[in-house]
Amino acid sequence: MPEVFSSVLARDLKLASRRRIDALLPLAFFIVAISLFPLGVGPEPGMLRDMAPGVVWVCALLASMLSVGSLFAGDHADGSLEQMLLAPQSAMALAAAKCTAHWLVTGLPLIVATPLVGLLFDMSGPALAALVAGLVLGTPILSLLGALGAALTLGLRSGGMLLILIVLPLAIPALIFGAGAVGTIEAGMSASGHFSLLGALLITTAIGVPPAIAAALRISTE
Amino acid sequence: MQSQPVTVATAPRSVDAAVVLEARALAGQRGDRALFSGLEMALVPGSVTWLRGRNGRGKTSLLRLLAGLSTPMSGEIRVAGRTLREGGPAWRRHWVYIGHQNALKDDLSATEAVRFLARLHGLPADDALIAQALKRMGVANRQHAPVRTLSQGQRRRVALARLVLSMGAPVWLLDEPFDALDTDGITALNDIIAAHAAAGGCVLLTSHQPLTLTQPVPAVFDLEPYACA
Numbered sequence: 001m002p003e004v005f006s007s008v009l010a011r012d013l014k015l016a017s018r019r020r021i022d023a024l025l026p027l028a029f030f031i032v033a034i035s036l037f038p039l040g041v042g043p044e045p046g047m048l049r050d051m052a053p054g055v056v057w058v059c060a061l062l063a064s065m066l067s068v069g070s071l072f073a074g075d076h077a078d079g080s081l082e083q084m085l086l087a088p089q090s091a092m093a094l095a096a097a098k099c100t101a102h103w104l105v106t107g108l109p110l111i112v113a114t115p116l117v118g119l120l121f122d123m124s125g126p127a128l129a130a131l132v133a134g135l136v137l138g139t140p141i142l143s144l145l146g147a148l149g150a151a152l153t154l155g156l157r158s159g160g161m162l163l164i165l166i167v168l169p170l171a172i173p174a175l176i177f178g179a180g181a182v183g184t185i186e187a188g189m190s191a192s193g194h195f196s197l198l199g200a201l202l203i204t205t206a207i208g209v210p211p212a213i214a215a216a217l218r219i220s221t222e
Numbered sequence: 223m224q225s226q227p228v229t230v231a232t233a234p235r236s237v238d239a240a241v242v243l244e245a246r247a248l249a250g251q252r253g254d255r256a257l258f259s260g261l262e263m264a265l266v267p268g269s270v271t272w273l274r275g276r277n278g279r280g281k282t283s284l285l286r287l288l289a290g291l292s293t294p295m296s297g298e299i300r301v302a303g304r305t306l307r308e309g310g311p312a313w314r315r316h317w318v319y320i321g322h323q324n325a326l327k328d329d330l331s332a333t334e335a336v337r338f339l340a341r342l343h344g345l346p347a348d349d350a351l352i353a354q355a356l357k358r359m360g361v362a363n364r365q366h367a368p369v370r371t372l373s374q375g376q377r378r379r380v381a382l383a384r385l386v387l388s389m390g391a392p393v394w395l396l397d398e399p400f401d402a403l404d405t406d407g408i409t410a411l412n413d414i415i416a417a418h419a420a421a422g423g424c425v426l427l428t429s430h431q432p433l434t435l436t437q438p439v440p441a442v443f444d445l446e447p448y449a450c451a
Contacts, residue, residue: 007341011327018329079323082291087342088314222292 004093008084012101023067027109030063034117045122052121053131053182057175060110060135061142065167067106068146069160071098072217076154082221091214099140099147099210107139130185134178137198141174144209151216174201240266242392242424243288243317248297250283257283258448261297265393267422270415270438272429275445281428282322284445285395288426289319301393315344317393322401324381328370332356332380335369336387345387355386359410374402385414389421396427408434 016023037055038048075081084094114135118128149167153159181194241264248261257280265271275281286292288299290306299306301316309316326335333352340347356362359379364372372380382399394415400408415425416437426443433440 003341003344007338011330011338014334015327015329074327078327079321079325080327082319082321082323083325083339084342085291086289086314086319088312088344090311 004084004087004089005097008094008097009101012098013104016101016105023105024109026063026067026106027113029066030059030110031113031117033059033062035120038120048121049123049127049186052118052123053127053134053179054175055121056114056117056131056135057138057179060139061168061171061175063110064102064106064139064142064146065164068102068143068150068167069163071102071147071150072154072220073150073159076220081217085217085221091217092210094217095147095151095210095213098213099143102147103140103143107135107143110139111135124186127182127186130182130191131178133195134181134198137195137202138174138178141198141202141205142171144205145170148209148213148216151213151220154216154220174198177201242267242302243426244300245288246298246300248284248287248299249295250280250287251295252280252283256295256450258445259296259450261445261448263443265424265426267392267424268419268438270419270425270427270435270440271443272433272440273426273443273445274428275449279445279449281445282397285319285321285397285426285428288393289317289395290314291319316391317395318343318385318388318391319395319397320381320384320399321397324377326369326377326381329368331366331368332361332372332383333365335380336383339384340387343388345384345390347387351387352383355383356380358386358414359383360406375404375407378402379407379410382411382414385411385418389418389423392423394418394423394425394427396425398428398430400429400431400433 034055037051041047041051072081075084085091087094111132114132115128118131123131145167146163149163152166153163156162177194177198181191181198184191184194243263243265245261245263248263249259250257250261261284273281273284283292287294290299301309301313304313306313325339326332327338330338333349333356336352336355337347337349340352353362353365356365359382361372361376361379361383364376369377369380378399378401385394388394399411403411412435415435418425419438
């Protein structure tokens with residue numbers, strides 16, 4: 001039985017564990033970038049609390065984009081991608097494995113680091129919970145969209161910039177609902193609408209993006 | 223010791239049950255440039271075919287077309303009777319493609335790299351078999367070494383070790399497999415290719431060095447008659 005999903009996922013996690021510094025760079029960027037905001041805009045707590053959800057989401061998005069550019073590039077360069085496309089299974093399994101690996105290595109640490117960040121911004125408990133819940137739904141969306149951008153720009157010379165320009169607009173809905181959910185909680189209302197929309201976005205992305213990634217990968221090896 | 227290659231006549235057009243890979247009226251391109259057209263090829267079990275042509279004629283492109291990595295401009299490719307589209311992803315079990323690149327990750331050990339490729343293709347991947355495969359290619363002593371510490375020749379041997387596990391795939395498409403190999407490596411690969419052909423498989427390969435394989439005597443397929451200007 002060919003096991004494209006599990007073998008690619010296991011391999012990518014193993015490779016990340018052997019290059020731990022590289023794997024943790026997005027997390028380091030996330031923490032550093034967020035820390036700059038209180039320093040830059042001043043320590044007034046009310047303003048920081050208002051800004052916090054937006055700042056965290058934007059920094060999570062940028063941190064994701066840092067590591068997604070190399071999602072397929074290494075495999076494309078050494079011929080591994082070709083071999084993965086020759087496996088007797090649909091390339092969607094490969095796409096799903098890559099997105100999952102990216103989320104586990106980059107997205108999950110961001111979620112874990114967010115409560116610490118909440119301290120910097122003096123966020124209240126419920127607001128912080130809403131922020132983390134939103135990121136739990138949103139970071140997989142960012143991984144999926146980032147992987148799509150990476151597959152589309154594979155092999156292009158200025159691929160890095162183009163990737164960011166493609167993915168950032170697509171990520172805006174998740175950003176709006178995720179950050180908005182925290183604002184609604186802070187205003188004392190229920191954020192179930194925001195979370196439902198985030199969940200719907202996640203489902204749509206999870207269903208629609210892997211086939212697109214598979215097609216883009218096939219085109220890149222033509 | 224050189225073998226005398228035998229030139230292959232044009233392939234029969236009728237569907238022959240014994241033909242394991244068949245290309246009909248195949249046209250290939252690289253970018254905007256047409257490489258070859260009207261290509262006819264039929265590979266039978268037990269054969270080793272040496273694909274020849276000058277640099278830039280499209281040998282690699284042809285191998286990639288046959289492997290299904292790119293789509294031809296026109297024409298049809300059938301493996302074990304079905305086109306690549308009819309057969310779907312599962313049909314890819316019928317062939318192995320090893321290109322110029324070794325597809326080995328620098329940070330994995332030789333064993334881990336081969337294990338990954340084996341699992342990817344649904345091949346038996348237990349440690350004993352992998353160790354045996356690496357031994358047949360003469361790199362058993364480096365089986366736990368990270369790939370980045372291996373020389374080019376050793377990496378090629380590790381990449382080719384997968385063939386030992388792939389005896390079940392009837393068609394082997396090998397692009398410059400002998401590159402970077404020393405005489406021992408060439409002998410090891412010749413033995414593996416001979417074993418595969420003896421078991422009924424077929425091999426299509428390119429090489430700019432003359433082949434030293436004698437069992438079976440390789441047929442020659444020249445790309446020149448099909449080349450576009």
